[in-house]
Every structure is written in structure tokens, then in C-alpha cells.
Amino acid sequence: MASSKQKASGNLSLTASVTQFKGVGPALAEKLARLPIHTVQDVLFHLPLRYQDRTRVTPICALQHGAEVVVEGEVEHAEIVIRRRRQMLVQLSDGTGSLVLRFFYFSQAQKNALERGTRIRCFGEARETALGRFEMVHPEYRYGEQAATPMETALTPIYPATDGVSQSVLRKLTDQALEHVDTGLLPDLIPADCLPPSLLNVPTLGEALHLLHRPPPTVSLAALAQGGNPAQQRLAFEELLAHQLSMLLLRQRVQSETAVPIGTNTETGAPSQNTLRRQFMQALPFQLTQAQQRVVKEIDTDIARDWPSLRLVQGDVGSGKTVVAALALLAAVECGQQAAMMAPTELLAEQHWQTLSAWFEPLGIRVGWLSSRVKGAKRRQTLAELASGDVALVVGTHALFQEEVIFQRLALLVVDEQHRFGVHQRLALREKGQNSGISPHQVIMTATPIPRTLAMTAYADLDYSVIDELPPGRTPIKTVALAESRRADVIERIRSACEQGRQVYWVCTLIEESEMVQCQAAEDTASSLAEAMPAVRIGLVHGRMKPADKERTMAQFKAGDIDLLVATTVIEVGVDVPNASLMVIENAERLGLSQLHQLRGRVGRGAVESSCVLLYKNPLGEKARRRLDTMRRSNDGFEIAREDLDMRGPGEVLGTRQTGDMSFRVADLTRDEHLVDAIHQLAGDWIEQRHPNIQPLVKRWLSGAEKFSSV
Numbered sequence: 001m002a003s004s005k006q007k008a009s010g011n012l013s014l015t016a017s018v019t020q021f022k023g024v025g026p027a028l029a030e031k032l033a034r035l036p037i038h039t040v041q042d043v044l045f046h047l048p049l050r051y052q053d054r055t056r057v058t059p060i061c062a063l064q065h066g067a068e069v070v071v072e073g074e075v076e077h078a079e080i081v082i083r084r085r086r087q088m089l090v091q092l093s094d095g096t097g098s099l100v101l102r103f104f105y106f107s108q109a110q111k112n113a114l115e116r117g118t119r120i121r122c123f124g125e126a127r128e129t130a131l132g133r134f135e136m137v138h139p140e141y142r143y144g145e146q147a148a149t150p151m152e153t154a155l156t157p158i159y160p161a162t163d164g165v166s167q168s169v170l171r172k173l174t175d176q177a178l179e180h181v182d183t184g185l186l187p188d189l190i191p192a193d194c195l196p197p198s199l200l201n202v203p204t205l206g207e208a209l210h211l212l213h214r215p216p217p218t219v220s221l222a223a224l225a226q227g228g229n230p231a232q233q234r235l236a237f238e239e240l241l242a243h244q245l246s247m248l249l250l251r252q253r254v255q256s257e258t259a260v261p262i263g264t265n266t267e268t269g270a271p272s273q274n275t276l277r278r279q280f281m282q283a284l285p286f287q288l289t290q291a292q293q294r295v296v297k298e299i300d301t302d303i304a305r306d307w308p309s310l311r312l313v314q315g316d317v318g319s320g321k322t323v324v325a326a327l328a329l330l331a332a333v334e335c336g337q338q339a340a341m342m343a344p345t346e347l348l349a350e351q352h353w354q355t356l357s358a359w360f361e362p363l364g365i366r367v368g369w370l371s372s373r374v375k376g377a378k379r380r381q382t383l384a385e386l387a388s389g390d391v392a393l394v395v396g397t398h399a400l401f402q403e404e405v406i407f408q409r410l411a412l413l414v415v416d417e418q419h420r421f422g423v424h425q426r427l428a429l430r431e432k433g434q435n436s437g438i439s440p441h442q443v444i445m446t447a448t449p450i451p452r453t454l455a456m457t458a459y460a461d462l463d464y465s466v467i468d469e470l471p472p473g474r475t476p477i478k479t480v481a482l483a484e485s486r487r488a489d490v491i492e493r494i495r496s497a498c499e500q501g502r503q504v505y506w507v508c509t510l511i512e513e514s515e516m517v518q519c520q521a522a523e524d525t526a527s528s529l530a531e532a533m534p535a536v537r538i539g540l541v542h543g544r545m546k547p548a549d550k551e552r553t554m555a556q557f558k559a560g561d562i563d564l565l566v567a568t569t570v571i572e573v574g575v576d577v578p579n580a581s582l583m584v585i586e587n588a589e590r591l592g593l594s595q596l597h598q599l600r601g602r603v604g605r606g607a608v609e610s611s612c613v614l615l616y617k618n619p620l621g622e623k624a625r626r627r628l629d630t631m632r633r634s635n636d637g638f639e640i641a642r643e644d645l646d647m648r649g650p651g652e653v654l655g656t657r658q659t660g661d662m663s664f665r666v667a668d669l670t671r672d673e674h675l676v677d678a679i680h681q682l683a684g685d686w687i688e689q690r691h692p693n694i695q696p697l698v699k700r701w702l703s704g705a706e707k708f709s710s711v
Contacts, residue, residue, distance in 0.1 A: 012180045014041040014187075021176045023169075031164040032173075043177040044186075044209055045700060046170070047235070047665050048157035051224055054123055055152050055217040060097035065128040071099070071136075072147065075118045078111060090114050092122075099126070100135040113143060121147040154214040155221065174213045189693040189700070190238055196678035202234040209235075227671050236667040237675050240457065242701035243664070244683040245694050247460035252687065254461070255307045257439045260411040262303040262332050276330045276363055283362065284323070291469035292320050298465050299328050299443055303412060308439040312459050314446055315467035316637035317601025318474060321445045322352065324467065325414045326359060328443055333365060333392045337411035341395045344417050346371055347570055350547070352416065353395040360393070368394035370405070373547070413440045417447070447601075448594050449637035451645050453676040454669055460683075468638075476635050477604040481588070481614040481628040490584055490613055491532050498536045498563040502608065503580040506566045507599055509587045525586070526566040533564075541567040569595065571602060578606030588614035588631075589624040593644040596631050623647060646670055665701075 012020055018037055019029050032038070037046055058069040073094035080088050088111060090101040101122065103110070114120070124139030142149070159170040186206045195202070203211060208231035215224065223229050227236065281288075288296070295313055302309035315321040325341065332339035341356070343349035349371060357367045368391040370382050385391040389408035394400065444462065455464055482490060494504050506529065508522040526540045539553045539562035550570075557565045558577050565571070565580075569591075583603045588596060596614070604610040614628055630643045669676075686694055 012040050012177075014039065014044075014181065016040045018043060018173070021173055023172065028165070028169070031162060034162045035160065035165065037173075040177055040181055041700060043173050044181065044213075045665070046159060046174075047212055048159050050158050051155040051215060051221060052123070052158065053217070053221050054156050055154065057121075057151070060092075060094050060099050060134065062096075063099065063126040063128075063134045065134075066125065068123070068125050070121065070123050070151070071126075072119070072121045073098075075114050075116055075120060077116055078114045080111065090120075092120060097134075100133065101139055101141070102135050102137045104138070118143050119147045154216055155219065155224070157213060157215075178210060178213060187696070189697045190241065194682055195237065196675065198674065199230075199233060199237055202230040205234070205238070207231070227666070227668055232666055233672070233675075236664075236672050237679065238697070239664055239667045239701050240672065240675060240679050241683060242697045243667075244457065244460050244679050245686065246698045246702055248683055248687045249694070249698070251310065251461040254310060254439070257308055258437055259303075259306060259308040259439050259441055260335070260337055260409070261306050262335050262337065262411055262441065263300060274331070274334065276334045276365070277327060279363055280326070280330060280359065283359075286471065288323065289320065289467075289469045289471055291467045292324055295324050295465040295467055296327050298463070299324070300331065302443075302463065303328065303331065303441045309441045310444070310462045311442070312444045312446065312455070312462045312464040313467065314449055314455070314464065316449055316470065317447055317598060318605060319467040319470055321416075321447065321467060322355060325416075325443060325445060326356060328412060329356070329393055329414060330360075330363075330365075332412040335411070336409075337392070338386070338389060338407050338409050339393050339412040339414070340400055340407070340410060341393075341414040342400050342416065343395075343397060346373065346397055346547075347550075348416060349395055349397045350551075356393070356395060365393060366391065368396075370394055370396035370399055372397065372399050374399075409438075410440045411438075413442045415442065415444045417445070447598065449641040451638065451642045453673045454645060456676055456680050457669055460680075473607050475604055475607065475609050477583075477600055477610045477612050479600065479612045479614065479632045479635075481616060481632055484615060484617045487615065490615060491529070493613070494529075494564060494582065494584070495533050495536065497582045498533075501579075502582065503557065503560070503562070503577060504564045504582040504584065505571065505580060505602055506564060506584045507571065507586060508566065508568055509585065509590055522566055522568050529564065529566065537561065537563045539565045541565060541570060543568055543570050569599065571599070576605055577602070579608075581606070581608045581610040583610075583612040584615060585612065586615045587617065588628065589616040589620055591627075592648065593627050593630060593640050596627065597637055597640050600631070 016039060017029070018024055018032055018039060019026070020040065021043075024032070035042075035046060037043055052068050054070050056070065057072050058067075060071055060073065063069065063071075071092070071094065073092040076091040076093050076098065078088060078090045080086065085104060088103040088106045090103070092099055092101055101120075101124075120141050120143045122136065122139040122141035124136035126134050126136060128134055157171065157174075159167060159174075161167060161170060186209070188205045192200070202208070211219065211229070211231040212235070215229075219229065224232070227233075299311060299313075302311050313321060313324060315324075329339045329341065341349075341352055343352055350369075353367060353369045360367055368382050368385065370379070370386075374382065382391065382394070383404060383406070386394060387406045387408060399405070450458070494506075497504055506525065508525050522540060522542045526538055529536075530538050539557055541550055541553050545553075553562070553565075556562045557580075560579060580603050583600055585591070585596065585599055591599075600612045603612060612631075614631060616624070616628060620628070626643075626647065630640060634640055685691075
């Protein structure tokens with residue numbers, strides 16, 4: 001280890017351990033590793049989340065609600081009062097006005113120190129009370145001589161932190177990093193001629209890091225908060241490029257493996273006759289749309305290769321993804337290979353199993369079924385048939401990829417609702433399917449439309465297709481938002497629809513409540529609706545019902561024996577009842593745009609004009625109002641997805657499992673959308689050229705980057 005003298009002077013290498021900094025011993029280094037900070041370079045690239053302006057004093061008369069500011073003044077008086085709880089109130093005046101400092105946690109010594117006439121400098125959030133006065137709750141403060149110390153000379157950075165690593169520790173570390181690393185010599189891994197025109201006049205990498213760690217007071221705090229500073233844009237470009245390169249490296253590694261070419265008879269080497277496909281297509285009561293035909297061709301081209309393909313198929317609700325998946329599965333079976341289809345929930349997987357069984361059994365293909373509920377002799381039989389190859393096609397949940405499940409020759413894997421699985425789940429699925437050095441092709445489907453720029457970034461390791469056309473005969477759904485006070489009007493509308501021979505869904509939603517509470521709410525709703533409409537045949541479906549009971553009720557609804565189906569959000573996916581023309585979503589303000597759009601897609605599946613009623617409770621928050629307005633305005637899943645991305649951010653849109661793969665330090669996919677095309681082009685060029693800066697750039701920005709070179 002270097003001596004204290006070596007720590008205190010001279011330039012440090014970027015790869016030097018953080019223990020080379022003064023004050024960093026093994027205990028602190030262990031805590032820093034959680035951030036993760038291991039090296040000098042890690043300190044430089046551990047960038048602030050936000051900033052505080054402590055460089056100037058704001059007159060009390062100029063305070064604005066919600067602003068974080070420094071104020072100075074004298075104590076006029078301090079008192080302890082009891083208003084629901086004990087608190088200390090300090091009246092502070094600076095000659096332009098006065099405000100109250102409110103403390104709920106304090107000592108007698110603090111009370112004694114803040115006597116009348118004491119000079120105070122404090123920092124905190126100014127809040128305007130209902131009476132029009134300002135206060136600060138638990139501000140940071142200095143008094144007496146300390147209140148006269150010089151003001152900060154730069155904006156104060158607030159860093160991502162962890163237990164045992166305070167903001168002051170992180171600021172001291174970045175002070176040392178900026179002092180001991182010659183950022184003028186910091187390798188700028190992206191040559192200037194590779195930057196897009198919008199970034200030609202941005203700072204160098206070293207200048208950008210200096211500015212973001214210690215912004216001068218002249219820098220706009222608002223621009224920093226919005227990510228619009230040129231230094232932030234420079235680093236956002238580099239970070240997004242590193243992420244894109246890492247995903248392309250994954251893809252390159254996957255393509256270096258071997259897969260079975262599907263579309264060729266493995267015994268004769270001759271092209272497949274597609275007999276099963278032709279029989280299947282002839283039995284379908286509809287023609288494929290042009291978009292479906294295009295995507296089928298794209299998949300066929302992929303799976304005909306001798307390396308494993310990865311394709312994401314996006315399609316709005318009702319666009320016909322399952323038929324496209326079925327044709328790919330048939331291609332694998334006809335070539336004498338095994339294929340599997342997986343869904344993230346028991347309900348969705350079971351519905352896929354029922355659909356494929358109905359389609360394929362007339363063709364002589366038995367569809368296996370495997371989930372956590374399949375136990376005992378039935379489970380042992382299914383496992384044995386998969387291992388022997390006697391079952392060519394199986395549908396299931398993640399149970400398909402438990403250790404005991406062994407495939408003899410898995411050549412194709414179809415995964416539904418991909419947005420619930422992240423990069424590492426994709427890799428795990430591929431590795432599970434490997435047998436004797438052969439990897440399966442993967443087709444990944446989602447009914448959650450993903451904006452183009454997000455798909456290009458989050459799924460850069462995949463090819464992707466879009467089924468951007470609905471089958472003919474689908475009518476646009478009219479959506480209205482009504483307050484709960486109009487419930488009687490909604491019930492009358494349901495009665496009228498049922499009298500005309502139409503069917504209706506009533507969806508009960510309780511977010512962040514137990515499943516039991518949701519089911520009870522659905523039962524109560526069904527009872528009250530039955531009381532209000534005794535002539536209407538009402539069914540009930542919720543998550544705690546036995547699968548057989550749930551299946552029986554759904555079959556009755558589909559057959560027209562039930563007029564009104566009351567359900568929890570279990571009917572979000574997979575239910576297709578063309579005669580259902582009215583959807584009522586209760587407590588619609590509690591749901592996100594994606595789920596509202598998925599639920600609404602259960603109606604509008606026939607030629608009859610359909611409607612969706614969003615029943616909400618007042619008062620509506622700004623975001624809830626915006627969501628309901630978006631639903632009323634648009635039926636376009638991609639437009640709704642763009643709005644969802646703008647409101648919630650990429651991590652939320654992609655789902656919790658994907659979030660960790662999409663956590664950026666500087667970049668923001670919504671804000672930095674304009675950079676994505678240039679990054680996509682540059683990353684592709686660098687991969688093709690085997691550019692020497694690829695690995696250093698990925699290692700700089702992605703923690704644990706070694707996983708991308710070893711998978």
C-alpha cells in the first residue's frame with residue numbers, strides 16, 4: 001500500500017484503488033464498494049444526482065415556495081410549543097422580512113444557543129404556509145462566528161450514497177480525485193469526429209467531469225436539473241454508447257454459438273414441406289394480416305440460420321401475436337425438434353396451452369403442460385417425455401426452466417410478455433436450453449408497445465419486429481371517464497347493453513392491497529350489481545378461485561351464458577370474447593396507462609362498436625387526470641406507450657426486472673431520445689471495426705462489466 005506521503009501528492013492512475021485516497025481505509029473501501037466505487041476512475045464517474053445552490057444568500061422577501069436556499073438573519077425570539085407534538089419555533093428576520101425555523105427534534109442546548117440577537121445562516125427548503133408566511137423545517141444552520149464563514153464557491157453536489165458513506169465523504173473523495181488526476185490526460189474514448197453535430201461544441205471529458213462535480217455559480221441550476229447542460233449531454237452520449245456496445249457484445253457472443261436451422265429436415269437435409277403449417281392455415285377462420293405475414297417471414301429467416309436468433313415481436317392488444325408464435329412453433333415441430341412457449345403467470349400460460357391445444361391436436365400434435373401446480377405422477381410423466389423427446393411442444397411458466405426439467409432437443413423458445421424479464425433472464429433461458437453445444441432460437445413477444453428509441457436501447461441485443469396492423473373488423477373503442485357519483489348511470493348503461501344481447505366486463509381494481517382484499521371487493525361488487533340488475537346473469541372471476549372454477553366461469557362467459565363478468569385484473573390478458581362490447585374499470589385512476597390499455601383491449605374484438613368506461617374517484621391528482629385524458633384521446637398502443645414513458649420513465653415501463661439493466665447515471669432515455677440514432681449507428685460501426693475503445697468504454701460505465709464478456 002502507498003504511504004501517506006504518496007497519497008497526499010502526485011497524480012494517481014485511473015485504475016488505482018480508492019484506498020490510495022487520504023482517509024480511505026479497508027472499512028470505508030468496503031462500504032464504497034456497495035456504490036460501487038473501487039478505483040479512482042469510479043470516483044470520477046460517480047456523478048451527482050442533483051445540486052444545491054449555497055453560493056448566495058437569498059433575501060427573505062424574495063423566497064419562493066419549494067426553493068432550497070441560504071438565508072441569513074438574526075433571531076427575534078425562540079420558543080417551545082406543543083401543537084399535537086412538541087416543537088421549537090425560531091423567528092428569524094433579515095430586515096426584508098421574517099420566517100419561522102421549525103424543529104421537531106432539538107435539545108435544550110440548541111434552544112439556549114438560539115437566543116434573541118444571535119446571527120444565523122441556514123439552508124433548507126422554503127415552504128409557504130396557508131397564512132402566506134414562510135418557514136423552514138429542520139434546516140441546516142450555523143450561528144455566531146460560524147455564520148460568518150465564506151460562502152461556497154461552487155454549487156453543492158448531492159451524490160448517490162449508502163449507509164456509512166455520507167455526502168461529505170463523497171465530496172472529499174471527489175475533491176481528491178479532481179486534484180490528483182490530471183483530467184487533461186483523461187482518455188477521451190470517443191474521438192471528436194464520432195460525435196453527432198449537436199455535440200460538436202461540448203466540453204472535453206475532463207472539463208465535463210470538473211463542471212459536473214463542482215459547477216460554478218454561473219451555471220444554471222435549472223439546466224442541470226433538466227439534464228440540458230452541455231457537459232451532461234457529453235457524458236450522456238458516452239454512457240448510452242457504452243450501454244449499447246455492451247448489449248451488442250452480448251448479441252455477438254450469442255451469435256457465435258450453434259443452433260439447429262429450423263426449416264430444414266434434420267435427417268434428410270431437405271427443405272421442410274411445411275405440411276403442418278398448410279393444414280393449420282387452412283383450418284383458421286381468418287386470413288393473416290400483411291403485418292403478421294411480414295413478421296412470420298422475419299422469424300423464418302432468423303430460425304433458418306445455424307446460430308441462435310433473438311427476436312422481439314411487439315404487437316398491440318389484439319394484433320394476433322399468438323398465431324405468429326404458433327407458426328414458428330409448428331416449423332420447429334415439423335423439423336423433428338422440440339419447442340417451448342413460456343409465460344410469466346399461471347393464468348396466461350394456461351390460456352396459451354388451451355389455445356395451442358385446440359389448434360394443434362387436430363394436426364396430431366399433443367401439447368405438454370408444465371407449471372408449479374403440475375405435481376406427482378403427472379409431473380414425472382411430463383418431465384420424462386421432455387427428456388426423451390416424446391413431447392415435441394410444451395407450454396408453461398418459469399417452471400419450464402427449473403433444474404429438473406431437461407429437454408432432449410430444444411430448438412425454439414417462445415417467451416410471452418417479455419417486458420417482465422430482463423437481460424439476465426434472457427441469458428438464463430438461453431443457457432437452460434443449451435444441449436450438447438446447441439442453443440435454442442428465441443422469439444420474445446410483448447403486448448406492451450415499446451417506443452422505438454426505448455426498444456433500440458433496452459433490447460439492442462435483439463432484432464425486433466412490430467405487428468403494426470389490427471385484423472379487419474376490429475372497431476375503435478370509445479372511451480369515457482366518469483366520476484364515481486355517476487355509478488347509477490353506468491349501471492343503467494350495462495342493463496341496456498345486456499338487453500340488446502351484448503356482454504360486459506366490470507373490472508375491480510385495488511392496487512397495493514392483498515389478493516384476498518381484492519377478491520372480497522370483487523365479490524361485494526358482484527353482489528351489489530346483482531341486486532341492482534336482477535335480470536342480468538352475472539359471473540365472478542378472481543385470483544383466489546380454483547383453476548377449474550375460473551375456467552368454467554370463463555367458458556360460460558365466452559359461450560354467452562353470462563351477461564356481465566365481474567373480475568379482478570386477472571382478465572388483463574388472454575381473454576377473447578367478440579360479443580363483449582362494454583368494459584367498466586372501477587378505480588381507474590389507480591392504474592397505469594399500460595394496464596388500462598391492456599384491460600380495454602378485452603373489448604372491441606368483434607364488429608360491434610365497443611366502449612370503455614373509466615370510473616374514478618375524486619379528487620384526481622395531476623398524473624391520474626393525465627392518464628385518463630390519454631386513454632380517452634387515443635386507442636394507439638404506441639402513442640400510449642410514449643406517454644407512459646414520458647410520465648414514468650424507462651425502468652417502470654419495462655417492468656421491475658428490467659429496471660436494473662436500465663439504471664443510468666447521467667442519461668435519460670426520454671430526455672436524450674435525440675441521441676439514440678447516432679449512438680445506434682456508431683455502436684454498430686465500432687462492433688464491425690472491433691474498435692479498441694469498446695472494452696475500456698464499457699468497463700468505465702457499467703459496473704460488473706465483466707459479465708458482458710463472459711456470458
